[in-house]
Amino acid sequence: MIEKVMADTRSQQxxxxxDPDAVLKDIPFASFLGVRLELAGDELTAHLPFVPHLxxxxxxxALHGGVIGAFMEITAMAQLKxxxxxxxxxxxxxxxxxxxxxxxxxxxxxxxxxxxxxRTISSxxxxxxxxxxxxxxxxLQAHFLMD
Amino acid sequence: xxxxxxxTALILLPLVLAAIWFLAPPWLYLVFSxxxxxxxxxxxxxxxxxxxxxxxxxxxxxxxxxxxxLAGAWALHGCWPWLAAASVAWWLFALFLIPGFPGxxxxxxxxxxxxxxxxxxxxxxxxxxxxxxxDHPAPDGALRLLYSMALVWVADIGAYFAGASDDGVTMAxxxxxxxxxxxxxxxxxxxxxxALLDNCCGMAVWDKINAFKxxxxxxxxxxxxxxALPGHELKVTAxxxxxxxxxxxxxxxxxxTTVEDPVAAAQGAFIVTAAKPDAGDVKA
Numbered sequence: 001m002i003e004k005v006m007a008d009t010r011s012q013q014x015x016x017x018x019d020p021d022a023v024l025k026d027i028p029f030a031s032f033l034g035v036r037l038e039l040a041g042d043e044l045t046a047h048l049p050f051v052p053h054l055x056x057x058x059x060x061x062a063l064h065g066g067v068i069g070a071f072m073e074i075t076a077m078a079q080l081k082x083x084x085x086x087x088x089x090x091x092x093x094x095x096x097x098x099x100x101x102x103x104x105x106x107x108x109x110x111x112x113x114x115x116x117x118x119r120t121i122s123s124x125x126x127x128x129x130x131x132x133x134x135x136x137x138x139x140l141q142a143h144f145l146m147d
Numbered sequence: 148x149x150x151x152x153x154x155t156a157l158i159l160l161p162l163v164l165a166a167i168w169f170l171a172p173p174w175l176y177l178v179f180s181x182x183x184x185x186x187x188x189x190x191x192x193x194x195x196x197x198x199x200x201x202x203x204x205x206x207x208x209x210x211x212x213x214x215x216x217l218a219g220a221w222a223l224h225g226c227w228p229w230l231a232a233a234s235v236a237w238w239l240f241a242l243f244l245i246p247g248f249p250g251x252x253x254x255x256x257x258x259x260x261x262x263x264x265x266x267x268x269x270x271x272x273x274x275x276x277x278x279x280x281x282d283h284p285a286p287d288g289a290l291r292l293l294y295s296m297a298l299v300w301v302a303d304i305g306a307y308f309a310g311a312s313d314d315g316v317t318m319a320x321x322x323x324x325x326x327x328x329x330x331x332x333x334x335x336x337x338x339x340x341x342a343l344l345d346n347c348c349g350m351a352v353w354d355k356i357n358a359f360k361x362x363x364x365x366x367x368x369x370x371x372x373x374x375a376l377p378g379h380e381l382k383v384t385a386x387x388x389x390x391x392x393x394x395x396x397x398x399x400x401x402x403x404t405t406v407e408d409p410v411a412a413a414q415g416a417f418i419v420t421a422a423k424p425d426a427g428d429v430k431a
Contacts, residue, residue, distance in 0.1 A: 026330045027327070027328055027329070027330065027336065028324060028325045028326065028327040028328075028330070028336075029325070029326050029327060029328050029335075029336030029338055029339060030336075031325070032325045032326060033338075056346075057361070060361075064342065064345075064346075065342075065345045065346075065349075065363075065364040065367075066338075066341055066342025066343065066344070066345035066346055067342060069338065069341040069342065069345060069367065070336070070337075070338025070339065070341050070342050071338070073337060073338045073341060074338060088329075088331070089328065089329050091337070091371070091374070092337045092369075092371050093370070093371060094368065094369060094370045094371065095337075095341065095368070095369045095371075096366065096367075096368045096369075097341075097364075097366060097367045097368075097369075098365070098366045099363065099364045099365060099366065099367075102363070
């Protein structure tokens with residue numbers, strides 16, 4: 001019981017220190033894509049506003065697949081930072097992306113679930129959607145190195 | 148590409164042969180010097196001098212310097228053996244460098260001045276030695292020169308066919324401040340590597356189908372081996388090793404200097420759709 005209370009306090013402290021804007025401020029590539037983070041309670045949603053330079057296929061037109069992958073990677077890293085609240089950026093070991101639907105020229109949202117957070121390795125799943133969360137445009141599974 | 152090379156060779160070969168046979172050594176040296184100056188121009192690109200903009204004048208300066216060195220080398224008859232000795236010394240040193248390549252280049256890239264001196268040592272004695280070889284009464288001198296050129300030509304042709312491997316498509320992205328992922332180390336963001344790998348894999352499929360059909364990523368798996376080196380150009384080589392009627396399977400590596408030392412590896416499956424894509428189901 002005491003342990004649980006202590007864990008809750010720790011996670012509250014972590015959240016108190018977590019400033020979603022500050023996480024991405026120092027990452028030039030996140031600003032290049034224009035990624036924003038929105039925190040509601042302990043639920044973190046990454047938001048990629050549509051800008052024309054993110055288009056990969058001008059004929060359909062569709063968002064660049066690499067952009068969607070990179071966006072989900074940033075979502076996963078931000079979620080890990082929310083959980084662990086370390087000072088550095090977690091390094092990806094491997095990343096697996098499934099593309100399910102064409103990315104339309106619209107705003108994209110991403111949410112990550114940390115499956116396991118360990119001392120050296122964590123496992124994260126991300127899904128990205130546009131119109132409805134029930135029909136994701138892509139999903140990602142990744143392992144990150146924590147040290 | 149090969150056809151263009153063959154045609155160029157067929158036109159240039161008689162011209163070079165005629166020049167070797169009929170031109171007097173000083174004139175031949177002038178012709179070779181022209182080739183040397185073209186080489187020097189290419190060398191300025193390898194030195195990293197800017198091709199356009201305010202710094203572009205330095206390329207012309209280097210060209211002038213090379214011309215001066217070529218003229219000087221011809222004028223100083225007494226120094227020819229010394230020049231040849233310096234050239235031999237350099238090549239022996241270069242031989243010593245080869246086993247360490249490209250690791251030694253990764254640790255420390257020579258400065259522009261050092262590369263400039265290197266270019267002169269490479270070009271001037273080579274051009275001069277060609278003219279000196281010819282400086283014997285015909286047909287002796289011409290034959291000597293032809294023999295040495297034939298050696299180079301044959302080796303070059305062999306190298307072309309040995310080098311025309313089936314590695315796939317290669318793309319490169321220079322390091323940029325706004326693509327950095329970790330401001331402390333200035334390492335480029337892993338997302339950039341992901342995007343470049345995805346793009347290049349798609350290109351490899353396109354290269355394989357050899358037709359204008361939309362290609363969409365189905366899935367992509369990426370393994371990151373190490374951070375990319377800050378300040379270095381990142382290259383990606385992707386090969387579509389199998390293409391079925393609708394799916395292309397691709398393997399790719401991201402690296403700075405050689406595939407043997409990769410930053411990341413990727414394995415992907417791509418769907419090749421018919422000419423008109425169904426925008427609702429696939430991502431492009």
